Amino acid sequence: MRIYVCVKQVPDTSGKVAVKEDGTLDRASMETIINPDDMAAMEAALQLKDETGCQVTAVTMGPAPAEGMLRELLAMGADDGVLISSREFGGSDTFATSQIIAGALHYLGVGGEDVIFCGRQAIDGDTAQVGPQIAEKLNLPQVTYVADMKKDGNVLTVKRLLEDGYMTIQVQTPCLLTCVREMNAPRYMTIKNILGCYQKPVRILDYNALKDDPLIDLTTIGLKGSPTNIFRSFTPPKKEAGRILAGTEEEAVEELVSQLVKKHVI
Numbered sequence: 001m002r003i004y005v006c007v008k009q010v011p012d013t014s015g016k017v018a019v020k021e022d023g024t025l026d027r028a029s030m031e032t033i034i035n036p037d038d039m040a041a042m043e044a045a046l047q048l049k050d051e052t053g054c055q056v057t058a059v060t061m062g063p064a065p066a067e068g069m070l071r072e073l074l075a076m077g078a079d080d081g082v083l084i085s086s087r088e089f090g091g092s093d094t095f096a097t098s099q100i101i102a103g104a105l106h107y108l109g110v111g112g113e114d115v116i117f118c119g120r121q122a123i124d125g126d127t128a129q130v131g132p133q134i135a136e137k138l139n140l141p142q143v144t145y146v147a148d149m150k151k152d153g154n155v156l157t158v159k160r161l162l163e164d165g166y167m168t169i170q171v172q173t174p175c176l177l178t179c180v181r182e183m184n185a186p187r188y189m190t191i192k193n194i195l196g197c198y199q200k201p202v203r204i205l206d207y208n209a210l211k212d213d214p215l216i217d218l219t220t221i222g223l224k225g226s227p228t229n230i231f232r233s234f235t236p237p238k239k240e241a242g243r244i245l246a247g248t249e250e251e252a253v254e255e256l257v258s259q260l261v262k263k264h265v266i
């Protein structure tokens with residue numbers, strides 16, 4: 001049994017968000033972190049490894065420095081890493097990103113009791129589309145918003161987070177789960193694993209390695225294969241200044257309610 005965890009390196013949006021004059025994100029001046037939901041996905045995978053001894057592979061698509069993030073995941077306990085990286089993959093939207101990652105997973109082989117873990121959402125792109133699209137492209141069942149999970153052979157019992165509660169779903173492997181950060185508290189790297197992380201294998205899959213896979217086609221990957229295009233990006237306008245409502249308590253409440261109705265808040 002093999003577990004694949006799809007992990008994205010993202011700018012740390014909780015720190016200083018730098019925007020260039022043309023309105024695009026100044027990624028170079030921002031710290032990068034491992035996407036928080038993906039840390040929960042990795043922890044869930046490592047818990048399965050603790051129980052069953054299965055192999056855990058960290059998979060990322062990104063530029064060459066993303067290998068450093070893979071090493072951190074190896075130091076957490078993952079067995080090996082796969083870096084999907086090539087000029088042809090640049091500029092991909094979520095359709096093309098999921099096409100490439102699905103192609104790489106297909107090339108690596110997914111079957112039997114294997115499970116693919118993703119985060120629910122990346123904190124930079126924020127679409128929550130990549131996980132479900134990978135599942136579709138690999139023809140696998142999927143459960144999103146996973147808050148807990150137990151595996152018994154080829155059946156997973158999954159607790160799925162809803163807006164106002166939970167639902168329990170059983171799903172057969174091979175399958176894909178997208179995890180929420182409420183799922184667990186990711187473990188720290190250990191000294192032993194930090195010392196060993198450079199001995200563990202990291203494979204680089206570029207366009208040449210993947211081009212014969214049926215899912216990899218120049219018309220479905222990269223900027224050319226992306227059905228959506230970012231037309232413009234800009235910083236949202238600053239919030240208006242606050243206003244103190246005048247009049248009696250009743251008048252102020254009436255005005256407040258009418259303003260909230262006008263703004264479609266209630």
Ligand SMILES: Cc1cc2nc3c(=O)[nH]c(=O)nc-3n(C[C@H](O)[C@H](O)[C@H](O)COP(=O)(O)OP(=O)(O)OC[C@H]3O[C@@H](n4cnc5c(N)ncnc54)[C@H](O)[C@@H]3O)c2cc1C
Pocket residue numbers: 006007008035037038059060061062090091092093094095097098101117118119120121122123124125126127128129130131226228229230
């Ligand atoms: C026209 C266009 C051009 C773009 N060009 C670029 C570009 O040049 N460079 C760039 O970085 N982005 C680019 N993007 C953004 C890119 O589409 C998203 O970064 C990417 O598709 C992931 O979407 P998301 O961030 O919303 O992830 P979500 O869908 O929110 O992510 C959900 C989960 O999917 C998995 N996942 C997502 N992305 C990856 C990944 N790369 N590797 C492994 N797992 C992953 C993770 O488990 C993650 O938690 C472009 C987008 C568009 C529309």
